[in-house]
């Protein structure tokens with residue numbers, strides 16, 4: 577369950593899901609019960625939007641490692657201010673993650689994933705493009721990873737042994753030499769594993785570069801394969817990735833090559849939730865078109881949910897579909 581925000585003061589849009597109160601967690605209980613009944617593991621991904629978020633109160637500054645603000649946020653809310661996080665701010669946000677994790681586990685969740693990719697708060701600590709601190713929280717890859725490593729260690733300490741903690745890590749933010757690159761994460765991956773993570777899921781892109789990755793699927797897959805192949809050497813825990821795969825056949829080939837231990841599907845599974853059976857039967861009538869309009873729905877104020885162009889259960893309202901198509905021309 578993606579993007580459960582730990583901090584109510586910042587969102588991706590005005591409606592985003594937060595997990596900061598027992599009442600919210602209780603509402604999730606039936607889902608965890610069902611997942612146990614079906615023997616399908618269901619995890620909660622905990623998130624802080626950082627400099628890619630929008631403050632819920634216009635006067636409140638965004639919390640950031642070094643004071644940057646994402647251009648996507650600037651475009652939406654030009655008056656947004658940023659604050660360089662103090663040591664106290666950092667520990668406070670780590671505490672918010674711990675609180676949300678406890679609520680999720682109390683509701684029956686048995687897997688917590690930390691969102692440390694895609695330009696959000698923890699990812700912005702990891703990247704040299706957005707973290708130029710010279711204290712214990714910046715300056716080298718391992719110091720930039722301190723936020724993440726401390727968080728994983730603390731989660732491991734407070735959560736029951738049968739709850740897995742995994743991390744989604746951004747291996748390339750698409751900014752070239754100035755940004756995050758797989759080579760910078762060589763020491764970070766084993767540190768995250770030693771802190772107690774049981775798997776690492778890799779992804780690429782930040783708000784400024786998502787469209788570049790979405791529009792070149794072959795390059796994206798190649799980039800992720802290469803990164804995971806490189807980083808897997810440094811840790812015994814499973815490492816995998818999500819990004820631009822559309823079929824089981826593609827995924828099998830990657831797993832068999834040994835480049836990754838697991839593969840994720842986002843858009844292909846939204847286009848056809850029965851993707852596995854459809855692919856096994858050799859006929860998938862609901863192939864994802866790859867336009868990533870569903871990703872735009874996440875932030876679009878007119879959208880009341882994420883839609884799809886090919887899945888009849890989630891058809892996008894015509895007006896919104898037209899708006900997206902026209903903006904692409």
Ligand SMILES: Cc1cc2nc3c(=O)[nH]c(=O)nc-3n(C[C@H](O)[C@H](O)[C@H](O)COP(=O)(O)O)c2cc1C
Nearest residue numbers: 578579779818819820821841842843844870871882
């Ligand atoms: C509609 C939609 C919602 C997404 N929500 C999340 C999320 O909550 N957390 C996350 O880490 N990634 C999220 N992503 C990113 C996906 O996990 C994935 O990295 C990206 O879509 C590329 O993979 P794909 O080609 O299989 O779609 C989302 C993507 C889409 C399209």
